[in-house]
Every structure is written in structure tokens, then in C-alpha cells.
Amino acid sequence: MVSLFVRIDLNSHGQIGPGKIDLLEQISERGSISAMGMSYRRAWELVEELNATFGRPLVESRAGGKAGGGADLTPLGYFVIGRYRAIQKAVEQASHGHLSALQAEIYAKRR
């Protein structure tokens, strides 16, 4: 029930948090720039923020074909997902004991 929210702050280069990472994962799964509960316009804005952060694309369009084109992640896009998820896992493992201790105090018999 206690959890950590983790955001990577890149100063003038922006921020990377769970919203952008979830979006990248959904683009990879769907093969297009779209995500549950997010407008196409908003998804594009976030992709452009990510591309600007790294100075080169994390997402690229694919040429047409029968399906009328779509989008996929670049190797850099997969690299960023991988590093973020690794950070998230490392952070959860490193903080687990402390979070349990805080949770115990919250649920302690209230004195």
C-alpha cells in the first residue's frame, strides 16, 4: 500500500516519469502513437518532449504498407525504458525495509 513515485529530473533537459515510460511501452505494444486515456495530440507532445531531451528520436514513424503506417521505438527508446524500469526495480528493493517501517507506523495503534 505504501509505494514510491520516482521521477528522473534532467534539469533543463526535462523530466522522465512513469507517464512517459508507460506511453513508450504502449507505443511499442500497439505499433502506433496512442495510449489508453490519452489524446493523440497529448501523446505526440510527450513524444516530442522525449525526443528533445535526448536530441534524437525515441519514437519513429514507419512507412505505409497495408496497415497505413504506424510507429515504433528506436533503440534509444528501448534503452530509456530499460534504464527507467531498472531504476524502479533497484529503488523498490533498496527502499523496501524503510517503506515497511513507515507503513507499520501509519497502521500502529494510534496513540
Added chain:
Amino acid sequence: MVSLFVRIDLNSHGQIGPGKIDLLEQISERGSISAMGMSYRRAWELVEELNATFGRPLVESRAGGKAGGGADLTPLGYFVIGRYRAIQKAVEQASHGHLSALQAEIYAKRR
């Protein structure tokens, strides 16, 4: 230059982030409910949120005396600071290599 923002989400019990922890540390140092760049009213609101999260006080008023009273942290207040700072340190150590890798990509010769 790359850093992590860490916030503890306690679901219906609220959130603990760097703002509330900085405030607790300043109350401890100053001996009163006050913090740089924050109104007294706002400081009290945050203290009351913390007290509500744990169901008992993290900050308590001290009776008068020559200095006209003031405030100090309870043992629970110091416990919460300690756990948060321990989480922050563990998180920084656990994520250091991944953050360096991301930073290297941001500063890579832009291809």
C-alpha cells in the same frame, strides 16, 4: 545534473516528499513552525497533513518560557525524517549507474 525526485505515496493516507521533510528539518533547527520561503499558514497545513497521515503528532508545541514557546519534533517526527533520508540515500546509490548511463545518452554527440 541528472537527479531523482522521490515521493512516498501512502494512498488514502497522503504523500511524503522532499517539501514536507525539508519543513520538518527546519522546524527542528529553528525550534518553531516556520520555514524559508513558506508562510506560517502553509507550514501549519503541511504539519497537520503529516499528523493526520500518522494519526498522531510529528510536531508539538512547547509551553512558553522566556522565548514565548515554540515547537519541536516528536520522536515520530525524527523517525520519519530518518526513514525518508535513508530511502533517499539508498535510492541514489541503487540508481547511480543507470542515471549515469542516461546522462551519457543525453550528452552524447547528437546523432
